[in-house]
Amino acid sequence: xxxxxxxxxxxxxxxxxxxxxxxxxxxxxxxxxxxxxxxxxxxxxxxxxxxxxxxxxxxxxxxxxxxxxxxxxxxxxxxxxxxxxxxxxxxxxxxxxxxxxxxxxxxxxxxxxxxxxxxxxxxxxxxxxxxxxxxxxxxxxxxxxxxxxxxxxxxxxxxxxxxxxxxxxxxxxxxxxxxxxxxxxxxxxxxxxxxxxxxxxxxxxxxxxxxxxxxxxxxxxxxxxxxxxxxxxxxxxxxxxxxxxxxxxxxxxxxxxxxxxxxxxxxxxxxxxxxxxxxxxxxxxxxxxxxxxxxxxxxxxxxxxxxxxxxxxxxxxxxxxxxxxxxxxxxxxxxxxxxxxxxxxxxxxxxxxxxxxxxxxxxxxxxxxxxxxxxxxxxxxxxxxxxxxxxxxxxxxxxxxxxxxxxxxxxxxxx
Numbered sequence: 151x152x153x154x155x156x157x158x159x160x161x162x163x164x165x166x167x168x169x170x171x172x173x174x175x176x177x178x179x180x181x182x183x184x185x186x187x188x189x190x191x192x193x194x195x196x197x198x199x200x201x202x203x204x205x206x207x208x209x210x211x212x213x214x215x216x217x218x219x220x221x222x223x224x225x226x227x228x229x230x231x232x233x234x235x236x237x238x239x240x241x242x243x244x245x246x247x248x249x250x251x252x253x254x255x256x257x258x259x260x261x262x263x264x265x266x267x268x269x270x271x272x273x274x275x276x277x278x279x280x281x282x283x284x285x286x287x288x289x290x291x292x293x294x295x296x297x298x299x300x301x302x303x304x305x306x307x308x309x310x311x312x313x314x315x316x317x318x319x320x321x322x323x324x325x326x327x328x329x330x331x332x333x334x335x336x337x338x339x340x341x342x343x344x345x346x347x348x349x350x351x352x353x354x355x356x357x358x359x360x361x362x363x364x365x366x367x368x369x370x371x372x373x374x375x376x377x378x379x380x381x382x383x384x385x386x387x388x389x390x391x392x393x394x395x396x397x398x399x400x401x402x403x404x405x406x407x408x409x410x411x412x413x414x415x416x417x418x419x420x421x422x423x424x425x426x427x428x429x430x431x432x433x434x435x436x437x438x439x440x441x442x443x444x445x446x447x448x449x450x451x452x453x454x455x456x457x458x459x460x461x462x463x464x465x466x467x468x469x470x471x472x473x474x475x476x477x478x479x480x481x482x483x484x485x486x487x488x489x490x491x492x493x494x495x496x497x498x499x500x501x502x503x504x505x506x507x508x509x510x511x512x513x514x515x516x517x518x519x520x521x522x523x524x525x526x527x528x529x530x531x532x533x534x535x536x537x538x539x540x541x542x543x544x545x546x547x548x549x550x551x552x553x554x555x556x557x558x559x560x561x562x563x564x565x
Contacts, residue, residue, distance in 0.1 A: 155559070156559060156560075159555050159556060160552060162283060163552055167548065170548065171257065171262070171544060173199065173275055174255070174262055174267075174272060174275045174542075175256075176195065176255065177195060177196075177271045178254075178255035178267055179253055179254065180238075182239045182240050183239070183241065183242040183265070184241075184302065184305055187213075187239060189216055189217065189239050189301040189302075190215055192239075193209070193217045193219060193238060193301070196278065200221055203285075205223075205281065205282060205285055206222065206223060207219055207220060207222075207297075208220055208221075212308075212309050212313050212317075213302070216239075216302050216307075216310065218298065218299065218300045218301055218309075218310060218311075219297075219298070219299040219300075220296065220297070220299075220321060221299075222295065222296040222297070222321075223294070223295055224294050225290075225294065225295070225562060226288060226290065227291075227292045227565075228292065229291075230293045230323075230324045230325070230562075230565075231293055231294040231295075231296065231323035231324045231325075232293065232295050232296070232325055232558060232561050233321060233323035234297045234298070234558065235297075235298050235300070235311065235326055235327075235328045235514055235515065236270055236274030236297075236299055236300070236328065237270055237274065237299070237303035237311070237514065238271075239303055240269065240271070241266075241536045246538075247539075248539055249538075250263045250539065252265045253265065257544075260544050261541045261543050261544070262541060262542050262543075262544060263539060264540065266540070267534075267541050268529070268535055268540060268541065268542045269532065269535045269536070270329060270330050272529060272530050272542045272550060273328065273329020273330055273554075274329060275547075275551070276529075276551045277297055277327075278297070278299070280554045281295060284558055287559070290563075291559075291563060292562055292565050293562055295558070295562060296320075298311065298314055298321050300314065303513075303514050306344070306512065311514035312514075315521070322518060324523065325486075325487070325488050325523065325524050325526075325561065326515060327526055327558060328514065328526070328527045328529075329528065329554060330511075330515070330527045331530055331531065331535055332406070332504075332507075332527050332528055332530075333406035333407070333529075333530070334496065334500065334502055334528075334531070334546060334550070335402055335406050335502060335504055336403070336506075337492050337496075337504040337507070337526060338506075338515075338526070338528070339481055339482050339484045339489060339507075339508070339525075339527075340392070340479070340481025340508045340519065341480055341509035341510075341511065342446055342447055342448070342479050342508065342509065342511075343445065343446040343451075343478045343512070343516075344475060344476070344477055344512050345446060345473070345475070345476045346441060346442070346443055346444070346474045346475040347441065347459065347471050347473055348440075348441045348472050348474050349374065349440050349469060349470070350437075350438075350469070351370050351374070351427070351466075351468050351469050352436065353365045353367045353434070355367070355433065355434050355435060355437075356434040357433065357434070358433050363434070364436070366434050366435050367428070367437050367468065368435040368438050369435075370468055371427060371440055374462060374463075375440070378422070378442060378444075378459070378462065381420050381444060381458055381459075382417060382418050382419060382420055384450070384454055384455065385417075386417075386418075386449040387449045387450070389448060389449050391483070392448055392508075395507075396412075396415055396416055396507065399507045402505040402507070403415060406507075407532070411510065414510070415507070415508055416508075418445065418446060418447065419444070419445045420442060420443075420444050421444075421445075422440055422443075423441055423443050424440060424441040425438065426438065441474070447508075448479040448480075448481050448508060451479075452478075456473075477512060477516055480519035482523075482524040483524070485506070486526065488524060489506060489524075491556070491561060492504065492526060494560075495552070495553045495560070496549070499549065499552045499553065499556070500549055504528065509527065528550065528553060528554070528557075530543070530546040530547060530549075531543075531546060
C-alpha cells in the first residue's frame with residue numbers, strides 16, 4: 151500500500167504534467183551536440199530552472215564551454231547521501247533521414263522528438279524535478295541529496311562527471327540513481343566497458359595500375375579489421391550471480407534493446423566506427439587511419455584483448471596503433487536497495503517489474519561503481535538513440551519521472 155506522501159507526490163506529478171512536457175521540449179531545443187561539446191545554452195536553461203525554484207546550486211566549469219551544475223541540500227535529520235546524476239550534452243546530428251527538426255522538440259502523437267529526447271534529457275529532467283519535489287519535503291526527510299547535471303558525457307571526456315568525481319568527490323554520496331535510457335522493462339546495475347583503439351596504416355603508395363609497387367593501406371586496413379572481429383571469440387569468465395541474472399533476463403533484453411542483445415551482453419563486440427584513407431580511386435592508398443570501438447563484458451579486462459591486438463599488428467610492419475580510451479566494465483549487486491525501490495515503484499505505478507540487466511552502452515554511473523558505490527540506471531526506451539527521429543513517448547517520460555521521484559523519496563524517508 152503506497153503511503154500518503156507518495157500519493158501526494160504522484161498527484162503533484164499529474165498536476166505538473168504540462169510543465170514537465172514543456173520543460174523537456176525546451177530542454178531539447180537547447181542544442182548541445184558533443185562534439186563539439188558547447189553546453190553553455192543548455193546549462194543556462196537548467197540554471198534558470200533551479201534559480202526560478204530557489205534551489206541551491208553552483209557551477210563548476212573546468213572547461214569554460216562545458217559547465218557542470220551541482221545542487222545539494224541537507225534534510226531535516228542526518229542520514230544517508232543520495233546522488234542523482236544526468237548529462238546535458240547529446241550526440242551530434244546528421245539531419246539526413248530525420249522526418250522532424252532534430253532540435254524542434256516536436257510533440258506528435260504522444261511522442262516528443264529531438265536529439266537528446268531519450269539520451270538523456272528525459273532522465274535528466276526526471277532528476278531535476280526529483281530534486282525540486284524532495285527539496286520541498288526536506289523537513290520530513292533524512293540525509294542529503296545531491297544532483298549533478300554534467301557536460302562531456304557523450305565522449306567519456308574529462309570535463310564532466312569524471313572531473314567532478316576526481317576533484318569534488320563530495321558529489322558521490324552512498325548511492326546513485328541515473329536516468330539514462332534503459333526501457334521501463336529493465337533496470338541496469340552495470341555496463342560493458344568500452345576500449346577504443348586508433349590504427350595507422352602507412353605504405354609507399356603508387357599509381358592505381360601499379361599494384362605490384364606498393365601494398366594498399368586501405369587493403370591492409372580491411373584485413374586487419376577482419377582479424378579484429380575474431381576478438382569476439384574471446385570468452386569472459388562467468389560470474390555466478392551476474393551471469394545468472396543476465397541468463398534470466400535474455401528474453402527481456404531482446405525485447406528492450408532488439409533481437410540479438412542477449413547474445414552480445416556477455417560477449418566482446420567489435421565495431422570499426424571510423425575509417426579515413428586514400429586520395430583517389432586510381433591511386434594505391436599510402437595512408438589509412440581507422441578507429442575501433444571494442445566493448446568488453448563484465449569479468450574481462452583489456453589485457454587479453456590488447457595481447458591479441460599486439461599479435462595482429464606485429465605481423466604487419468605497416469600498422470601501428472594507440473589506445474584512446476578505456477573504461478573497465480562495471481557492476482554492483484543486482485539486488486541493491488535502490489534497485490528494489492525502482493522495481494517496487496514501477497510495479498506500483500504501471501504494473502511493470504523491471505528486470506535487472508547490464509547495459510550495452512556506457513554511462514557516467516560507472517564512476518560511482520568504480521568507487522564501490524551502488525549505481526542504478528532506470529530510464530526510457532532508447533528509441534532512435536544516436537540515430538534518426540530520436541524520441542521518447544510522453545507515457546515513458548512520465549513513468550520515469552514517477553519512478554525516480556518515488557524511489558528517491560523511499561531512500562531518503564528511511565534512516
